[in-house]
Amino acid sequence: MRVQCSPALLGTTHFPSGAGERLRVLAVTRIFPNRVEPLSCPFQRRQLAALARLAEVEVLGVVPWVPGASLLGERARVGKLCRVPAEDTIDGLPVVHPRAPYLPLAGPWLSGVNGPLYLAGLVPHLAALRRRFDVVLGAFLFPDAWAAQHLARALGLPYAVKAHGTDVNVIARWPSVRALVQGTLRRAGVVIGVSRPMLGALEELGAPRDRVTLVPNGVDRALFQPRSRDEAREALGLDPRSKMLVYVGRLEAAKGLHELCDALVSLEARAPGRFTIALVGDGSLRKTLEEKRDAGLPLLVAGGRPAEEVARFLAASDALVLPSFHEGTPNVVLEALAAGRPVVATRVGGIPDVVAHERTGLLVPPRDAPALAAAIERATSHAWDEDELTRAAPPGWDRSAEALLAALVRARAVYA
Template structure:
């Protein structure tokens, strides 16, 4: 599709109007986590230039969650407003009940619970949209499919990676995923292997389509590595390995720390590790960084034996992520499972 071209429909009186899209997902930034899911925010901004879009960005909820305060993510998310606007697009944050720690066996409970959180919005949504887009296979797209049927609308499913390669493979949820895919107007994958996986899971082949992720070349482009390091306060000397993503076990963060520790004992030019992102395992990264700094202080070593450092950058705006990729020698993404992650495409562009 050409830049700036709007997608339209006939309003019944012979006049064209923009396509009206209801986007349903939990994987979306909010006031508490404004830097999360940057790829969804970019895609929303691109889509909103061509269509009229409203987002139902569900917030996980269970009774008593407000009592948890800042100690848990659901507790922190109680501060998210019911309505908001992101990049000029209206965003509604329904509270979607869920069963904490459901695991594979009880996972099927979370799709109807998710839908229950959307039901109070049904009267307001009727007659206002042309299509529903469910982003993330389970439970989001499954709940979006049920919502679309209640609204009498077609729906499309957008898959990302782990939702296809891991979650949708669970026996407990696979029938629900298959049903949602079979009835979808389109099932969208970001790579050919993912499209093939969607067909395997139940999507009709003629309605399984490839829509590749894009990269913002205004941000991610080749630049001066030394200048980027100076700007970010990173060492000019030595090699830099950079991790960008959620700092969780499934992203292989502990494997990365172990590999970096082994690499650091080889001597020679220092190799530094930069971790860009946030998550429950950030504390482990910070502890590793402190151990490395303590060791550096104890050892009076020459430049040839200097060991690299660990830098914990935390979650950063997309423009700063681009600068980190410009500063690095190597992107490390040791995830247990991935689809076609945007950070790899962005690293190639940088």
């Protein structure tokens, strides 16, 4: 599928900032929190908030929309998102929330149309954005970064692409999307990945090797640090005697939650009452998981929780479990290590880049419930070196923001 930018969106190159002035960054992404979904994508909010201490940052936090969305009310996500204000301030960041139409359930063969639709949601904001920025950052390969490149062209600016995980490992491989992503990567001033395996995947998709750069995520080290397990369990009202695993993330099938439940069934059959799994997050499987809990499976379905409570759940745990089919470098893995807790996870994406098998956790193949059950048993009976776990976690978000700023300066220099 070939899509061209409208001639009305063409602009001329413009770099207004002089030497010594702060870089002015326009971030374009759907993966950003808002008033309706305040817990969404906390890593993106923290990194951009840290970047704003070094540069001028404004966010186009794009909201999906379909005709008649307001009529759906609370019955559908797109209806709930109608309550998101047009403008907001989040963690000190000025945020504009454009409405971008999209084709629901487009899948691998039709999702390509969502690029132009996303761009159509940005066009009404074009005049207000002119001559205010030095570089555009598109976070998430498609449709976000694809649309960001055309917005950058309209504004006469260079652009950078930041990839995260599912966008590289799944969406970019779809037949209707792959060529669009390849073009976006080839023309970017810089292409940012969060793990070394992701950098290789981006090169395979068409990113020039000399423009691919690593910007690891950070961790709030003041919040995620070793704490008393007993005190955390008491605060949460949890059994101090059970072996508790914590999962943090979306409650979706692709996160391996069916396999996790199968593993828990086998563990429960061998050692009734010994293991509990706390599920922190929300998603389409929540009702199914609550039904399994009500049927006797030792699950705690906690729902979405703010970062402070996520930190408490990690402190209360014996290990983090993350059995996803695909991932980038999940921030909860970094947070668990910073909290001094081992990680039981699948060997996918950037996870092996941060979890050393048998040193800071255990890695298993995806979709393998028996291997997952065995790893859970082993992880909860092993004496882990807490100091080694915490050393494996990255520094704080300020260091991550410094690396991101350097990448954006580099993107600007490519077109200077």
